[in-house]
Amino acid sequence: GENVEQHPSTLSVQEGDSAVIKCTYSDSASNYFPWYKQELGKRPQLIIDIRSNVGEKKDQRIAVTLNKTAKHFSLHITETQPEDSAVYFCAASGSGGSNYKLTFGKGTLLTVNP
Amino acid sequence: KAGVTQTPRYLIKTRGQQVTLSCSPISGHRSVSWYQQTPGQGLQFLFEYFSETQRNKGNFPGRFSGRQFSNSRSEMNVSTLELGDSALYLCASSLGQPETEAFFGQGTRLTVV
Numbered sequence: 001g002e003n004v005e006q007h008p009s010t011l012s013v014q015e016g017d018s019a020v021i022k023c024t025y026s027d028s029a030s031n032y033f034p035w036y037k038q039e040l041g042k043r044p045q046l047i048i049d050i051r052s053n054v055g056e057k058k059d060q061r062i063a064v065t066l067n068k069t070a071k072h073f074s075l076h077i078t079e080t081q082p083e084d085s086a087v088y089f090c091a092a093s094g095s096g097g098s099n100y101k102l103t104f105g106k107g108t109l110l111t112v113n114p
Numbered sequence: 115k116a117g118v119t120q121t122p123r124y125l126i127k128t129r130g131q132q133v134t135l136s137c138s139p140i141s142g143h144r145s146v147s148w149y150q151q152t153p154g155q156g157l158q159f160l161f162e163y164f165s166e167t168q169r170n171k172g173n174f175p176g177r178f179s180g181r182q183f184s185n186s187r188s189e190m191n192v193s194t195l196e197l198g199d200s201a202l203y204l205c206a207s208s209l210g211q212p213e214t215e216a217f218f219g220q221g222t223r224l225t226v227v
Contacts, residue, residue, distance in 0.1 A: 006156075031213065036218075042220070043118075043204070043218040043220050044157070044204070045218070046216070049213075049215070051213055089156060089157065091157075093212065093213065100145065100147075100162050100164065100169055100210065100212060101147070101159055101162055101170040101172075102159065104149075104156045104157040104159075105156060106154065106156035107156050
């Protein structure tokens, strides 16, 4: 089955700096890659997603890049703010009969220091 | 519109007991997925239901089961609880097509003592 590795597990940055979180996946047929943000005590919420026919997608300070050949995708947050502090999860959808199933990485705890 | 609702929010059970968790999806969503979240393990997929049928299943023992009703509400049951079952159980609903956003509920915090 699909396996998703996420790095780093913790990331601490100064306010205004950029943050990058990287994920690799194992199933070359996966075609949907969402990123979720989970604040302490709250539910995960989708912040951005990318499909396999696109190499990059941006939404204000957030961008995601996808390299299907290397089977990795990354989340980039620019001009970080304290409210960006949360746990971020990457995920990949399976292929074939598993394309309704999301496999998640283990998460990255991002801390933005004022 | 109302979001995904999970009940109860908190549960404390004794080892060996069984428990049932409930998930009401967003109106119009026909797919409900269940995940177990534990510190350091992220979100692990349990199963997914669409129109009352289980479409996908994760690698959990048979003590974990679920079902979905005709109104798309879903329940998850865990029998013969073990200490290691203590976790946050999250459900997520979606329209059920590939590559569509999954919306999560607040979760049920299960503690097994």
